[in-house]
Structure formats: C-alpha cells, structure tokens
Amino acid sequence: MSDVLKKVPVREQDPKVRATNFEEVCYGYNKEEAMEEAARCIHCKNAKCIQGCPVGIDIPEFIGKVKEGDFEEAYNIISQSSALPAVCGRVCPQESQCEGKCIRGIKGEPVSIGKLERFVADWAKENDIKPKTCAVRNGHKIAVIGSGPAGLTCAGDLARLGYDVTIFEALHKAGGVLVYGIPEFRLPKDEVVEKEVENVKSLGVKIETNVIIGKSVTIDELIEDEGFEAVFIGSGAGLPMFMGIPGEQANGVFSANEYLTRNNLMKAFRDDYDTPIARGKKVVVVGGGNVAMDAARTALRLGAETHIVYRRSEKELPARVEEVHHAKEEGIIFDLLTNPVEILVDEDENVKGIRCIRMELGEPDSSGRRRPVAIPGSEFEIEADTVIMSLGTSPNPLISSTTAGLDINKWKCIVADEENGQTSKEGVFAGGDAVTGAATVILAMGAGKAAAKGIDEYIKSKQ
Amino acid sequence: MYKILSAEKLTFNIYRMVVHAPRIAKHCEPGQFLIVKMNEEGERIPLTICDYDREAGTVTIVFQPIGYSTMEMAKLQTGDSFMDVVGPLGKPSEFIGEDIEELKKKKILFVAGGVGTAPVYPQVKWLHDHGVQADAIIGAKSKDYVILEEDFKKVCNLYVTTDDGSYQRKGMVTKCLEDLVVEGKKYDICVAIGPMIMMKFVCKLTKELGIPTIVSMNPIMVDGTGMCGACRLTVGGEVKFACVDGPEFDGHLVDFDQAMKRQKMYATEEGRAKLKAEEGDTHHGGCGYCGGDK
Numbered sequence A: 001m002s003d004v005l006k007k008v009p010v011r012e013q014d015p016k017v018r019a020t021n022f023e024e025v026c027y028g029y030n031k032e033e034a035m036e037e038a039a040r041c042i043h044c045k046n047a048k049c050i051q052g053c054p055v056g057i058d059i060p061e062f063i064g065k066v067k068e069g070d071f072e073e074a075y076n077i078i079s080q081s082s083a084l085p086a087v088c089g090r091v092c093p094q095e096s097q098c099e100g101k102c103i104r105g106i107k108g109e110p111v112s113i114g115k116l117e118r119f120v121a122d123w124a125k126e127n128d129i130k131p132k133t134c135a136v137r138n139g140h141k142i143a144v145i146g147s148g149p150a151g152l153t154c155a156g157d158l159a160r161l162g163y164d165v166t167i168f169e170a171l172h173k174a175g176g177v178l179v180y181g182i183p184e185f186r187l188p189k190d191e192v193v194e195k196e197v198e199n200v201k202s203l204g205v206k207i208e209t210n211v212i213i214g215k216s217v218t219i220d221e222l223i224e225d226e227g228f229e230a231v232f233i234g235s236g237a238g239l240p241m242f243m244g245i246p247g248e249q250a251n252g253v254f255s256a257n258e259y260l261t262r263n264n265l266m267k268a269f270r271d272d273y274d275t276p277i278a279r280g281k282k283v284v285v286v287g288g289g290n291v292a293m294d295a296a297r298t299a300l301r302l303g304a305e306t307h308i309v310y311r312r313s314e315k316e317l318p319a320r321v322e323e324v325h326h327a328k329e330e331g332i333i334f335d336l337l338t339n340p341v342e343i344l345v346d347e348d349e350n351v352k353g354i355r356c357i358r359m360e361l362g363e364p365d366s367s368g369r370r371r372p373v374a375i376p377g378s379e380f381e382i383e384a385d386t387v388i389m390s391l392g393t394s395p396n397p398l399i400s401s402t403t404a405g406l407d408i409n410k411w412k413c414i415v416a417d418e419e420n421g422q423t424s425k426e427g428v429f430a431g432g433d434a435v436t437g438a439a440t441v442i443l444a445m446g447a448g449k450a451a452a453k454g455i456d457e458y459i460k461s462k463q
Numbered sequence B: 001m002y003k004i005l006s007a008e009k010l011t012f013n014i015y016r017m018v019v020h021a022p023r024i025a026k027h028c029e030p031g032q033f034l035i036v037k038m039n040e041e042g043e044r045i046p047l048t049i050c051d052y053d054r055e056a057g058t059v060t061i062v063f064q065p066i067g068y069s070t071m072e073m074a075k076l077q078t079g080d081s082f083m084d085v086v087g088p089l090g091k092p093s094e095f096i097g098e099d100i101e102e103l104k105k106k107k108i109l110f111v112a113g114g115v116g117t118a119p120v121y122p123q124v125k126w127l128h129d130h131g132v133q134a135d136a137i138i139g140a141k142s143k144d145y146v147i148l149e150e151d152f153k154k155v156c157n158l159y160v161t162t163d164d165g166s167y168q169r170k171g172m173v174t175k176c177l178e179d180l181v182v183e184g185k186k187y188d189i190c191v192a193i194g195p196m197i198m199m200k201f202v203c204k205l206t207k208e209l210g211i212p213t214i215v216s217m218n219p220i221m222v223d224g225t226g227m228c229g230a231c232r233l234t235v236g237g238e239v240k241f242a243c244v245d246g247p248e249f250d251g252h253l254v255d256f257d258q259a260m261k262r263q264k265m266y267a268t269e270e271g272r273a274k275l276k277a278e279e280g281d282t283h284h285g286g287c288g289y290c291g292g293d294k
Helices: A031-038 A059-068 A071-081 A085-091 A103-107 A113-126 A149-160 A189-202 A219-224 A256-265 A290-301 A321-330 A441-462 B022-027 B068-073 B100-104 B114-129 B149-155 B173-182 B196-209 B256-263 B269-282
Strands: A141-145 A164-168 A206-208 A230-233 A253-255 A282-286 A305-309 A333-335 A338-345 A351-364 A370-374 A380-383 A386-389 A428-430 B002-011 B014-020 B033-037 B045-048 B051-053 B058-063 B084-089 B108-113 B135-140 B157-162 B189-193 B213-216 B232-235 B238-241 B248-250
Touching (some): A031 A059, A031 A113, A059 A113, A071 A085, A085 A113, A113 A189, A149 A230, A189 A206, A219 A230, A253 A256, A256 A290, A256 A386, A290 A305, A305 A338, B022 B084, B033 B058, B045 B058, B045 B068, B051 B114, B108 B196, B114 B189, B135 B149, B149 B157, B173 B196, B196 B213, B196 B256
Parallel strands (some): A164 A206, A253 A386, A282 A305, A282 A386, B108 B135, B189 B213
Antiparallel strands (some): A351 A370, B002 B014, B014 B058, B213 B248
8 A cells, every 4th residue: 555645656757768759758647546646635624725726726626526536527626717727737836836735745745736637637638528618608809918828717717707709829829838838748739738728719719820919910909990898918928038148149059948949839859840959969058947947858858968057056946846856867967056157159159168157155135045156266168069048038028019008017027916917008907927027837827817807807897 | 821822933043922911911011021831840931021912911022942941932832821921020111100201301222132122122112102212222143133123113213233244234232332322322321131241241331431221130030029039139239139129220230240150050961952952053142051151
C-alpha cells in the first residue's frame, strides 16, 4: 500500500529519452491512480485550496467525484469555473496556489490537485465530453482582444452567460502564450491547447485570427462601426527585454520569445515546417524563470549542451519547482550566481562566447529577494554559439497608443480595476499580463474571469 | 483564407499579386507592410504593401523569390489563396500626416532599386494624389529587370538607369543621383528603398550631398508585432525593432554593416546552392544570402 502522506507518483518519460524528443514529459494519472490520489483528500469544510485558486474551482467537490469514479460530474464541476482545465493541470504553479494551501501538506505532501485536474480534463477529452453551454443568447456583442488564457477565460465565461463573443487574435493561431510560448513537451498543442480552444468555441465564441487591434482595426472602430458594446483587452505582455550589454546584436543572440516562437508556433523543430531555428552546439540561456527553463529545455532537445546563467542562487529561481527539477534531470547545467557582462563575437558577428561575472547575495531588495552583488575581478568566459535572453517581457504599446482615453502606468501596463477589470475608458475592460506585466497563466485566467463578471454587470447596468 | 485575385510575373524574377484582405486594405498607408503565410507549414513572410484599393478590399504585393518559401510562393496562381495575411504592420511613411502645403514646397527624390521599386510606388502615388510631384529614380540590372515604369510615369518625374546601360541612363542609382545633382537638381529629402547594399551607398552619397534620407529596412522577422526582437537593428546607437519602430528609418543613422550581417543569419550552403541553380549568373546581390553584397 502506498504511504498516505505522499502523493501517488506520476509516470514520466525517462529523462534520457525525453531529452531528445518533444513529446510530453509527464504522462499523468490513469483512472486507478487518480482515484487512489483522490482518496487522500480529507474534504475540509472550509477548504483552503479553493482560496488558493485564482478561478475558484470547487476543488474538494470535484476530487470527491473522482474518488467515486464519476469523472463526468467532476469535469462539470471544474468547467463551471475554468475554461482551460487540461492546460492548468499542466502549467499552474500549484505549489504556491491550491496545493500550497492543502491541509495534507502540513504533515506530508499535499493532494496532487493539479494532476487530478489534468486527469479529469484529459478523460473528458477522450470521452468527448464538452462544457455545458448556455441555451439563451442575449444578443449583446462583446469583443475580446487576444486569445491567450485571459481572453479565452473571459470569452468562455461571457458566452456561458449568453453573450455573443468574438475574440480577435493577432497571430495566425489561437492560444496566445499557450501556443507560442510554452513548449510542446510541457503542453501539447494539437491534443491539449487546440482541444481547449475548440471547447471555448463550442460555447459559441467566434475567433478571428490575423487581426492586430490598433493596426487592422481600432477599439473605437470595434465599438462605433462593428457594434460591440464592450471590449476586453487580454493582449498579454509580448515585448522582450534585452540586457543592453555589448554584443547583443550579434548573430546567435535571441530573445526567448523569438526562440520559443520559432519552435512552438512555427514548429521549427519539425522537418515538415519551413521556419528555421539556430540549432546551437552550446547554448547559454540567461534568466531563471519558467520561460528560461522552456528555452533551455528546447535547446537541449535540439541537440545542444545547454547552460542556464542566473544571477541569484537556486532558492531564488522564479521558475516552478517541477520545471527546475525536470531541467536538471534532463541535463541542463545551472551556472548560478553568475551574471553576463559581454557577449563575445567573432569577425563575422557570430557569437563565440559570453563573459560573465560571479555574484554573491547581499541585503534583500524591494522584491524581498536578496540582491545579487558582483564580486570584483571574478570575470570568466563560457564558450557558446547561441545566447538566449530570457529576462522578462513588457506589454505591447500597440493598443494603448491607438486608444484615446486608455490610461497606462509607468511600466506601460494598462490600468484596470482588479475587481472587475474596468479601465479608464467606458466599456473597455482589461486583464492578464497586459495589466500586471508578465505573470502566470492562471492569474491571467483569474483576471479574465473577474472582467467577464465586470462586463456582465456593466451591460446590465446600461439596460 | 485570403484569395489571390491576380498573380502575374512582372519580369524575369519579380512577381506581383493582388490579394483580398479587406481589414488591411481599409487601414494601410504607404510605408507599411504585411505578413503572408502560405499554408500550415509555411514561414511568416514580411512584404511591403505596394498598392491598395480600399473599396475593393485588396492589397498588392510584389516579391522576388530568394529562398525556399518565396520560391514556393511564386508558384501560386490567380484563384489560389494564402492561409494567412496579417497587417498593416509598422508605421506609415513620415509624410503621411504632414501638412500638405509644406510638403508641396519640398523637392522629394525617391530612389528605387530592383524589387524595392514596388514599395516606392504607393508613396509617389500618394504624393501625386495629394498634389505633390516628386522625382524618382528606378535602378535595375538591365532593361529586362525594370518594373512598373508605366505606373511610375503617371505619378512622378521618372529617371530610369540600368547597370549595363541597356536602357536609358547607364550606371548604378548613385551615379544617376549624382548626375541629377550635377545637372542642377536640388533635393530637400530622399527616400531610398532597395537592396541593403544600395541603400547603404545611397546614404553615403546623400550624406556627402547633405540630403536627409529615409530608408525602408526589411530584416528577418517572425511575428512582426514587436514580440520576438528578430528584426532589431541599431539606429543612431540605439536598438530599434524594424517591425514596430520602422520599417522606415533615418538612413544616415542606420548601421547597415550590422544589418547586412544579421540578414545572413539563416543563410545556408543549401540556400546558396539553390539560388545559384535558380538564377545562375543573373543574381547580383541584395538578397542577403549570396554574398553578392560584399
């Protein structure tokens, strides 16, 4: 019998094998495993896990149904609150959310809520169970900008309330960061992302791709010419940051966004797709977030010896614990307390290495993390032919610069009320990374959900 | 799907297509570009918009096959479709939005090279429609490579020059520009669009002549919306993204040598071999692949 203090272990692809392919790392639970894990939930009356979930899924309820083997009802419970359970079960930082609050976690390991959510969503997909739709359409037209986690959630919730929702997506494929950012081995595109997008469409949501709001059409035109009564902006934080060090324009230096977009959206890793990608022999990824892990593990799979260069220590790595663990298992080399000072280039402007300096941790800074300080005279060089900068992103000004009356703050983020997503412009709501700056999938979904409620209240208040 | 309403070969290696894309046609201005993607597996290919018809909802693109994707694109026929077309991208030309009366006082010279002739067209046409008569130089390798001559003649004072002298003036566009100045022409501003190497040398000359010059950059791109940073270039010591800050920049501030090196990032032996097979000795640089720029 298994230890009740521990999670039922989840089956994964062998690290040595998966380091050479793009298939999903984690296989997820089967029925028996899921029911066994569900039995570990003690069904707290005042369930802390729900408070830890940004979209407020009734976690003990759905887990109770899994325990009974009623997976369809478990799916119905989850899909009342979440439009993207198969995604969240895979990419949410559960350790700092639902599972972080689980009472089981005080003495032992928390219930594996993420893996159970994933199991239920995958079961529903295999059995062709769709989310329940709203029978009564109310005829009010709402525009949603961006088909990432915030937009899909907002659109799904509004459609369930009976609204006529159209999502406008700038790229050629719907899904936002789920499609261009998170790699196949962590979030399969055809089997998971596309299916969840289809589920949102099955609620009656229309998606128009290749429309860049602010360029192809403006928000004012959507309202005045196309008859939309409210607009939700979930355009994300897409602009990559660079360090501003010498050599950054050299051939072989990429933003993580470019590297991942080529590989994920454009499928450069596949021979049957036309977009090229630099398959480096020795790759250095600068940064310590989830995106840095994704870029490093992608480079590794494309055949490179891959290093992560991060200026703080392992404890401060902002990435999910599971991603760091997986990266290490696969053979990513972590050069911690290390900061780049210059990218070294050859006479043809190709990268040949990166000069770094060793760091030590000083006093905590405004983020609460101990500030890294350079150790004088500790510079050293790492040989590399590719450098990937994964330093974070900021919101794209395309919308804010073309929409009069839409206030932004000094970080170029759209100013919106956290409760209902209301911006400074009437009828215009916003949420997700466009408001907060780069954050997580689930926080964006929480914001999309809040804005859907805000939009519903706004439309009703006008009648 | 975005239907190709007409596809034609303008000359030996340059193709023109009119594509149904109403959202783009409604909003685009001279100087902006769009991105096409042929099919599921295709690359996103950025192309400057060469003409548009707001009522018909169409945009015109002109391109020269230089790599695998554009060679495949050249095979498309009237009635075929692109899977994706998105735009308009980038900023419109600087003179859009300027005071027309002020513009009329300026002597404007356009310098167009090779396939770069096409994106110059909507600019001279726009000026003509607003009562501003500009001068334009079209430069081509030889007579057979001159495109859009008749279209240009209707909207500006045109000078054509060929490298080998097989048609009208003889020599590169820089020689033509110099000759015009010697002949007594005075210009307040120059707009140069063509191969990177041509723009570099036009800028070198206009700097000596003291003529402010705008160039249109077409570096490697992926999304075209500011997301990937592949198109970054150095302008006046600052890093700019061609897709959102451009594509037009002050040519006297652009670091062309760096831009040309970046353009070669994905150039491969295979690509070079393919080009040589397709174009033989007729290819004369500017594609970023062949090394003919050096």
